[in-house]
Amino acid sequence: MKFNIKDTFTKELPADPILENYRRQVNACFSYVSPKKTSKPVLVHASHEMVEELGMEEKDLCSEVFLDIFSGNAIYPDTQPYAMCYGGHQFGNWAGQLGDGRAINLFETTHNNKHWALQLKGAGETPYSRTADGLAVLRSSIREYLCSEAMFHLGVPTTRALSICETGDKVLRDILYTGNPEYEKGAVVCRVAPSFLRFGNFEILMAREDKETLQTLADYTIKHFFPHIQSGSKEGYLLFLKEVTERTLEMIIHWQRVGFVHGVMNTDNMSILGLTIDYGPYGWLEGYDEGWTPNTTDRQHKRYRYGNQINIGLWNLYRLANALYPLIDETAPVEAVLKGYQDAYQQQYLSMMKSKIGLFEKDARDIALINTLEENLQLTETDMTIFFRNLADIKKDKAVTDDFLSVVIEAFYAPQELDENVRETWKHWFVSYVARLRQERLSDLERQQKMNAVNPKYVLRNYMAQLAIEAADKGDYSVIEELYQLLKAPYSEQEEKVKWFAKRPEWARNKPGCSMLSCSS
Template sequence: MKFNIQETFNKELPADPILENSRRQVEKACFSYAAPKQTPNPSMIHISPEMAKELGLSEEDVQSEEFLKIFTGNQVLEGTTPYAMCYGGHQFGNWAGQLGDGRAINLTEIEHNGKHWALQLKGAGETPYSRTADGLAVLRSSIREYLCSEAMFHLGVPTTRALSLALSGDQVLRDVLYNGNPAYEKGAIVCRVAPSFLRFGNYQIFAAREDIKTMRTLVDYTINHFFPELGEPSKETYVQFFQAVADATLEMLVHWQRVGFVHGVMNTDNLSILGLTIDYGPYGWLEGYNHGWTPNTTDRQHSRYRYGNQPNIGLWNLYQLANALYPLIGEAEPLENVLEGFKTEFEEKYQEMMKSKIGLFSEDVNDQKLLDDLEENLQLTETDMTLFFRNLAEFKKEVENADSYINVVEDAFYIPEEVKGEVLDKWLLWFNTYQTRLDKESLTDAERKEKMNAVNPKYVLRNYMAQLAIDAADEGDYTLIDELFNLLKKPYDEQPQHQKWFAKRPDWARNKVGCSMLSCSS
């Protein structure tokens, strides 16, 4: 197994001179060297064929003992020195100081077919940034990250990827609900893959410490390798860099809202500088269309990271990045202009996205009112987001009677008997307006359906689906992991053989741990 190793991060950026793997504050360095933990009896559970191919790995490669050893941390690639990255961050709105890769170890960087990839093990042991934790991960959270990162890619959402999912052979002690009842769980390791794992917090830590020299070095590195079209570093280039990060963040957030993804923990250390979805912790998929929903138990009281607030948090996090970059620019106005532009552009992009979800592709002055009324109606009674928008594509411009309006989407209502009286009247009014608006579109019903089905997925990784796979895997049965992995490779296709997964969340999952709310514990 041979990689085209092209390391840049640990060759061009300042390293922590202390080689001892002890918890500490790491200053004037972008990373610390850290070797993965040797595991007692590792075994591979699943490998992404698509990601393996992207990295230039053959089927023979991924079946080898060498692959197992490298991607469980038991063998270091020749000529490489693994490391953990240094960063800080705002957690739930408060500056937390140094955080860093507490349970992620970067193996190396490679190039294949003109693409640059960083390989990182999550759950491979302690680093200088582990604080009081053990640097390990458990099977349940690893399954969720492995399946969701690949599912998001196939949904068309900018994301980090996953190459492999393995059991470490360790037993790991975790308190799932932080309620004083810890228990041992199976340890696991995911190999995450991305062009870079740089986060907003990588830059914030140096600004907070007033180490502008190291931050400038890191920003210049980032521009040279990931934004080369901006040209040589300068004040103007730094502003353009911030604009590019804002644009990428905006695009990612619009996609999250489109598919109903709720990240759950949008701290600044969990936002990628490349606009990739990163750190799949207590995420969730919007089932009942509720702008106030968050999947994170830690966030339950204030719901800072709720679905409807994700765009605002994205902007708030960009403000923090702007504050970090300010010393390199020395002027607030150009940064403020980018932030103001984000607000306007998000509104425009969000409206365009929502219109595409209901099959509107021309302009009409009343479209925003139509969308506002729709969002209000979707919250009159618990309504499944994925089912509603997917089934709405079946709506016909020529409708014989008003009852058939509701028939199109009735499967999306969790309590259909609530759709009566005033609720029913509001829906019928909306559908009448919608039908009139569709008359202004030049598309046929079939053409509109095709376009709508291209942006409204039929299948997403609902939490109860992931939990079923986790429960089976705990018993040593990995077939459901494979079934869901393959299902989610084609989320926009009908896949009639998998129709059972196109359904509302079952009642048993409504309040079950892992299905409704999740913690950061993994």
Template structure:
């Protein structure tokens, strides 16, 4: 492999002076050097050739023994120094202290075609930050991360990427439901790729420890490499940096809401400083449109990270980042002004996004009320989000609201027989007002449908689809894994051969483990 290695994180930032791989509090350091754990019988079961090309890898590279060994963790590329990052974080609203890369090991950074990439292995063994865990990952969670990160990229949602998925040949003990019944599962490693894996928590840990020197060092490094248009080292620079992180975070969450993605564990250690979707753990996709839904079993009681609350949690997390950066800025009002911009921009951006989903592009003072009623109606009876928004583009603006007015979206209702009486009347009133509103748009039905279909995906990684791929892979079959990988490269396109995946969640998947709610166990 002829990669253009250009390490910066582990050459420009302070390292942990202790080189033993033991669990401990790591002070005054951004990372600890640590090597991946060797595995018994590694094998690469899938790769993203498209991403490989962006990194400067060839198809022959992907088939090589060297690639298999490096990206399963069995060997280290000569001249590189793998490491695990030190960070803290707020988990479910509470400060958790030092967390760090407990099961992720950063291999190296690559520059190709004027783009910078960091590559890390998830599930490659313990680090000083593993606490009581083993640092490993299982095939189940690795497939979910591998498929979803690439699917999100093609949905145009800011995200980390996935280069490869490897089996280790080892068995890993996991308690999927946290109910005291652990079982052995196949071990796996995913190679994750992003410009950087820095999180809010990297800054929080130094601030919490009153280590202003390293807080400044890390902030200046981040601005220099990832916000190069900002001149680092001044109060104004740190404020501009915070503003851009705030804007990027908001844009990311608006995209989540657009496609029906629920992260499930929006702790500050899972918030990318670049506004990328990071750490695909107990995530899920809305099947029925439900603002109160969370995929995380740990979050079942309080639903802190539910779909309808993600935007508020984004703001809460940004408050924690503002507190962390405060020692460099010391201007409460300036930081609060930026946070207030988030609130104001959210209202504007969310309205614009939702309008685009139903084909409204001109300004109208009643649009917010129309959309609010739509969101209420979608929860009157279980309604598939993806199908509804995709199919609403098929409704002509001049069609009468007669007895079959719901036909284009009828497939979205899980219990069509419930759409009667008061529910039917509410939908009839809404569609009457919606079609009247469409009359104010100057584009044709065909043009409107094209625009709507470009923001409303036809195919997403439904929870049961991921589980089918997992069940198949557990038996040694990877055809579904590849089928979904290829399908999700074109989520907005009609794919006649894949029509069966444009369908509501099957009833068998309603309460099946992995298809409804998930734990953080991986």
């Protein structure tokens, strides 16, 4: 197993001069720190795609070297692991220094002209761990591992995952913050991305009025990840902000398309590259509900609810713009960039929603059609994934008769709630929808293919992840493998796996891990 090491972060950015690993305020971009050794590591699963992406071979997965490095028990030769320093706004409030409290970056490597940073999550304490232990449990690690790979195959910008290992150690966790912690199996995930830089890396430097390091970090980021931009000028930093804004919007539009709710969109969880990062209390919409959040911490105010994600994206970008302002020093162009986000969202969201219902011609009435659809989906509990996937089976030359709901009936959790008023409301929409479909030049088959390419059949529902977790807790990793393979082709029919194309079972409605999740999840 050999990597082409190309460390840039530690070579080009200022390091913490203190090498001891204790909690403290750090006036640097990172601190050197080594992973905590584990007692009896076991490889739970590895992504064969990422093995190939990183230039490894399948046989490497069976080696002791692989297990030692990616469980934290060994350091790859001639590398120095480190934790990043950053700040952030959490639930709308400035939280000061945060940093990699349970993540340790191993090294950077290149393969096939791609640059990757490898990071262990749950590998022990760092100077940024605050009052926590820096560890992770098997439960949350499985959720992170499966979700990052699932999101990639859905076409959503995301960090990836290479492997997940049990550590053989026990970790004390209070999953729902009830005051009743329990010991759980410890685990470590190896996360992979071009970079794990966040909005908060820039925010902490602005908060400390360290313009010199802020410019150094901005120049570094532009050089390596936005090389088409000329750094060192106000215009360059403004273009940098503009591109981050565009990437962030693209990411959130994808979230809305597949029904993904991040759950904790703090600025320290926002990737500067527009990648979905930090999979904690996430979830997919089961019943379509714009007010739903999977995060118990957010239950009261619902700041990070599904219908508010796009607004939070903009709020976070304002915080990033404020952090970069010392380098731009002009208000009007910054405001124009942020205004561009708002304008682009309206257009991109409409285009995305039209693609979900198979409309590709221009028609001014489409906005009203989509608005009504979103209202109707909340008349009674309606599964988002099943509804949009099955909607593709509508035939535009078929009249809207009394059985008009038969195509999407499987999406309703309580069909008995479809009383006369609800059915009449839906029928009015379907009459308008079918009439609109007749304006499309595509055949039913062509439209169905296009709709099925944007409406997944399979997503990682929380109950599915929970089944994998419960099996793994008993030493059975087969459900992880089954879901991993399923989610590699989320838009394909996969008829032999159709059991996973189903509404959330009733037993999962209020079960911890399926409906109620915390930042410990």
